[in-house]
Each structure stands twice: as structure tokens, then as C-alpha cells.
Amino acid sequence: MKKTLVKWLAAVAALAAVVLVADSMVITHENEYSVIRQFGKVVDVRSTPGVSLRMPLVQTVTKVPDTVLLYDLPLSDVITQDKKTMVADSFVLWRITDPQLFIQTLNGQVGSAEARLSTIVYNSMKNTISSRTQADVISGRDGELAADIKAGVGDTLAQYGIELIAVETKHLDLPDDNKAAVYQRMISERGNIAASYTAQGESEAKKIRSETDKEIEIMLSEARAQAETLVAQGEAEYMKILANAYNDPGKADFYAFVRSLDAAKTSLSGGNKTLFLTPDSPLAQVFYGE
Incomplete structure (x- = not known):
């Protein structure tokens, strides 16, 4: 019976040893940080991929993303300098640069970070767009507007251990109830521009036709004058030949x-x-x- 008890104890000890060894291993992947806490306090941050060790039962591991993250901002209304309302549909690319600070300020929660991103980026977007007219906002979609919004955020997110990589606008459009009127106005403006171009073209065509007719008339007049000159020369030559013939006594x-x-x-x-x-x-x- 003692031998059986010893075997059981040995088995339990072996199992406990295996559990402790397994619990002491920390596996860090390429796209994550392994944050080691001891009694709730961060004592180490590991970013190198591979296997490392920690103190079992005393230390715990928290995983934090070490990759570029995408957050789709909620649709938001913004007002331009000329008091035109527009609907912005944007997204941001961001990453965690300081896992320890990220845990201390946002408890390591990606959702909390996205909430801060939404507020800070929206405020910068609102300030940037409010300093531009609607036409300037539309013409600045290709990157200038996004760069100014990112610049408006500045290093505000650094206090959370976050880096803002880019702000991109998917759509920057008019509210649905304003689209029809704006589109109609744009069509009317384009029609006026087209009519202006047509009038200019007709004026130029008339001018070209007038100049061409004038050149043709000049050419015809010169041709008639040259023909009359040739006829006169021919008649003079004819009269000369005829006079010479009449003056010949033999004929x-x-x-x-x-x-x-x-x-x-x-x-x-x-x-x-x-x-x-x-x-x-x-x-x-x-x-x-x-």
C-alpha cells in the first residue's frame, strides 16, 4: 500500500511539474506583444517571437496586438466654412507602440483605444473641414485633406501608447436630402458653362469663315486681274502680229x-x-x- 501511495504521489508530483513547466512558458507570435504582469503590475514586455519563461502562479501574461490595426470610424456630419453639411465616412490605420503605457491608460483594451481614436480624429476632421469651403474639401480628397486631419491629431495619441499611421476618407458626400438640389444646381452650372463654350466656338467659327471668305475674294480678284492682264497681253500680241502681217508688201x-x-x-x-x-x-x- 505504501508503494501504491508513493506511486500516486510521484504521479501527482510529475503532473504538477508538467503543469508548472507548461504554465511558465510564454509563446510570443510575430504579430503580438507578450506583457508579463506580477501581482497586476507590468514587469516585462516581450516582442521577440519565440518561447520564453515566466514565474508560474506569480506572473500572468497579457497579449497585445503588434500589428497595424484598422478602425472604421462611424459616419459623422461635418460643416464646411461656407456652412454646407457633409457626411464623412472614414477609417484610420493605427498601431500600439508602447504596450505598457497602453495597458496603464486603456487597460489594454482595443475597444477603449478605438473610442479615443473616434473622438480625437473626429475633432481634428471637424476643425480641418470647418476651415475649408465645400469646393476646397471636395478638391482635397486626394490626400491633402487626410494629411491635414492627421496633422491636426498631432501627438495626442502618444499618451496612450498609440501611433496614428493614416486617416483615409472613403466617402465625403452630401446628406441625402440635399443631394438632389445640389446635383440639379451642378447640372445647371455645367449647362451654362457648355453654352458659354458653344457661343465662343460659334463666334470663332464665324470669324474664321469671314476671314476665309475675305481671303477667297482677294484671291479671286487677283486671279481675275491676272486673267485680264493676260488677255490684254494676248490681244496686244495679236494686234502686233496682225500689223506686221499687213505691213508685209508681199502678203x-x-x-x-x-x-x-x-x-x-x-x-x-x-x-x-x-x-x-x-x-x-x-x-x-x-x-x-x-
Whole structure:
């Protein structure tokens, strides 16, 4: 019976030893901190991945995220400098940089940290947007607005062991009851701009057509003048050739004969006509000879 009791005690001791050894092991993953507490007080923070030891029964382990966290901020109304209400839908990226301070101030609760983030980031967003007109807010969506909101937060979150990495806006829109009126106004404004561009285009087109017609008229006038000059030159050359031909004694009789025939043809053109010539007429001399 003593042997049995000894065996049982040995088994219990072995089991207790295993439990104590297991309880003394601390496994730290890559994306977390292992915070060691002793009687509620933080005595060590371990961030290196791997297995380490702690004092069993005396020390406890609390896990804190060591990674970038995303928090989707609640939808919130903000008012611009020109008193226009807009609805902001944003999110933040943040991380815990000081686990001990995070535990001391927020009891290591991510939910508590998100509540502080919501309040602080919203106040910065409200102040940033209230200093801009609606048009400036819309045009600053591409990063300038987010950078100014982040700058407005500053190092406020450092007191909680938190770092704000980025503030991003998913939607920055008008309230539903204002959208229709604003869209209609935007459509009207765009219509006025389009009409202005159309009027400018028509004015430019009219100006171009007028200048083109003027250039064409000038070109036609120059062409007509050049044609008249060429005709005059041709007629002058013709008269010169004709004069030279008539002044040639050897061809004078022939040209006289041709001219007489042309004159007779002109006199007899039309209806029934009779040509009367006296014997001494030069034209009669052509037909009858001397």
C-alpha cells in the first residue's frame, strides 16, 4: 500500500511539474506583444517571437496586438466654412507602440483605444473641414485633406501608447436630402458653362469663315486681274502680229482679199439679202478682178 501511495504521489508530483513547466512558458507570435504582469503590475514586455519563461502562479501574461490595426470610424456630419453639411465616412490605420503605457491608460483594451481614436480624429476632421469651403474639401480628397486631419491629431495619441499611421476618407458626400438640389444646381452650372463654350466656338467659327471668305475674294480678284492682264497681253500680241502681217508688201493683196471676203460674209448674214457693188468698189475688184 505504501508503494501504491508513493506511486500516486510521484504521479501527482510529475503532473504538477508538467503543469508548472507548461504554465511558465510564454509563446510570443510575430504579430503580438507578450506583457508579463506580477501581482497586476507590468514587469516585462516581450516582442521577440519565440518561447520564453515566466514565474508560474506569480506572473500572468497579457497579449497585445503588434500589428497595424484598422478602425472604421462611424459616419459623422461635418460643416464646411461656407456652412454646407457633409457626411464623412472614414477609417484610420493605427498601431500600439508602447504596450505598457497602453495597458496603464486603456487597460489594454482595443475597444477603449478605438473610442479615443473616434473622438480625437473626429475633432481634428471637424476643425480641418470647418476651415475649408465645400469646393476646397471636395478638391482635397486626394490626400491633402487626410494629411491635414492627421496633422491636426498631432501627438495626442502618444499618451496612450498609440501611433496614428493614416486617416483615409472613403466617402465625403452630401446628406441625402440635399443631394438632389445640389446635383440639379451642378447640372445647371455645367449647362451654362457648355453654352458659354458653344457661343465662343460659334463666334470663332464665324470669324474664321469671314476671314476665309475675305481671303477667297482677294484671291479671286487677283486671279481675275491676272486673267485680264493676260488677255490684254494676248490681244496686244495679236494686234502686233496682225500689223506686221499687213505691213508685209508681199502678203498685202492676200490679206486684202481675206478682209473683203469677211466683209461680204458679214453683210450677207441673216435672212435673204442682196449685196450691190459698184464696179469701182474695192470689194467688187476682188470678185471681178481688174
